[in-house]
Structures are given as C-alpha cells and as structure tokens.
Amino acid sequence: MNLSSSDPISTIISIGTKQLVSISDSAKLDVRLLICFVLEKPLSYLLTWPNRQLSEQQFQQFITLFEERLLGKPIAYLVGFKEFWSLNFQVSPATLIPRPDTEVLVETILANHQKSSLNCLDLGTGTGAIALALASEQHLWQIDALDYQYEAVKLAQLNAERLGLTQVSIYQSDWFSSVDNNKTFDVIVSNPPYIDALDEHLVQGDVKFEPKTALIAEKNGYADIEKIIHQSIAYLNHDGWLYFEHGFEQAYGVQDLFAQNGFSEIKTIKDYNGNDRVTYACYKQFK
Secondary structure (H helix, E strand, O other): OOOOOOOEHHHHHHHHHHHHOOOOOOHHHHHHHHHHHHHOOOOHHHHHOOOOEOOHHHHHHHHHHHHHHHOOOOHHHHHOEEEEOOEEEEOOOOOOOOOOOHHHHHHHHHHHOOOOOOEEEEEOOOOOHHHHHHHHHOOOOEEEEEEOOHHHHHHHHHHHHHOOOOOOEEEEOOOOOOOOOOOOEEEEEEOOOOEOOOOHHHHOHHHHHOOHHHOEOOOOOOHHHHHHHHHHOOOEEEEEEEEEEOOOOOHHHHHHHHHHOOOEEEEEEEOOOOOEEEEEEEEOOOO
16 A cells, blocks of 8 residues: 555545555445544544645554555454444444344334344344344333343444443343243244355355355355244244245245244345345234
C-alpha cells in the first residue's frame, strides 16, 4: 500500500478502497470502519475530519488490519463487533457473524407473536443476536438462549450484559440436553448448522473464516434441523411455533420434515435478496 501516516484520511480511504474492491462488496465501508476502529471514533467523525492524519502508531495498526482484510478475514472479526437489529454485538471467531438476512427471522417472529407474555427458546444462539434482538423489542418475554460451544455462551452473556438485556437466560446445552424437562415454550427458534460439508460456499468470502461446527451438518445439511424438529415436540406448548433459518434451497426439505412430524400451518419467508430463508410451523397436537 503506497501510503504513509502523512497522508490524510480521505486519501487512505480512496486508495484503500481501490485495493480492496476485488475482495469486498463493501470496500469503502470496510476501509472507513478500520480507520474509525484505530481512531476509536464513530463513522460520522470521518465526515467532519476527512483531512485528519493518523498518528504513526494508528497508521501501522490500520495497515496491519488492512492487510488481513486483503487476505479475506471478515471485517467483523478485525474490529470485533457487528451491528444487528440496530444493536452492536461483540463477535469472535468462536461464533458466526450476525447477518442482515437473519433479521427476517426476528421480524417474522415479532410480527406473528405480539403477546406481552411469552416463553421463547433460541437454539444455537452464537453471539446472542436473535434472542437479544427479540428481548430488545419484547422486554417481558421469558427467553432462554443456549449454545453447545462454551466460548459462544460466554460471548452471548457478555453481549446481554453490554446491551442491558440480562433478562435473557443464556446457558450451555447440546440442543435440548440441558433444558429443564418440565419447561415448555410458545416459540422455539434456531439458526442451526445447515450447510453440506461439500458445499462450495464454505471456501468463499467470510464463511471460510467462520467456525465449521456452526455451519456444517450431516445429511446434506438437514441433520440438525431434523433433530430439532423431532425433539422440539416435547418442549412446545399446544399451538407452539418452531422457526428455522435455513439454506436458500432447503425450504421444501424443511417443510417436508415439519409435515412428517405432525406440524401444520407450514410457511416459508424470503430474505432481503428474494431467497427462501425462514420456514416455520405450528404444533397443535395435545400431549
């Protein structure tokens, strides 16, 4: 990168964007985020001070981060946070990076369930994005959020504390293994592993840096979805609902699994790019 600390921020942004454009769909934003990270300033700062110079230490820190971004490392892992549902989540390589399309899952649940009192379970919470987004909108909901990975649980707990959403109960569990057998839920939601091990997308973009345990599932990506659907019956109230985020080609497969297990009112919702992304269904059978 043919730059120095004597160059103004505007020049760094311009040159950095040109170098990064082949790697990122948001090259300019990525450069601005890295600069703001080393400056410890919000993005709006750059509009006011475009001609400011970085200190030598700040410039070297920026160059180190920029070179990692050139190698494809996700911007969220470099700066340590990602915005989701207008909330700022701390992230780490131990969890998936929250994605905008997952907000469709949150939107759908909130649109379908407007009771002030409701029991909800988030399976495979990762950063806590889904559970905490729901809690930020419905402060009286009783929400449990769990993850198999200890590092993810600690990160989700940290995010809950930072966001002041400590009413969410976050704990470690292998799907339902640590859930109280006497506890039932009105809503269960999951963004589980759903990618086949041979899927070419696993070596593309940000995904290749994310934990494979949170991405890959057996049975062509359906193993965990199938397990959750089967086991959730014991934990759903009558007229309880189960929601999934899944791969863009998996809607019919998820619908079939729901139907095979006695669920009804099965529906699929598209994400912001027009791809099938969320499928949910109701369990009506009395126990």
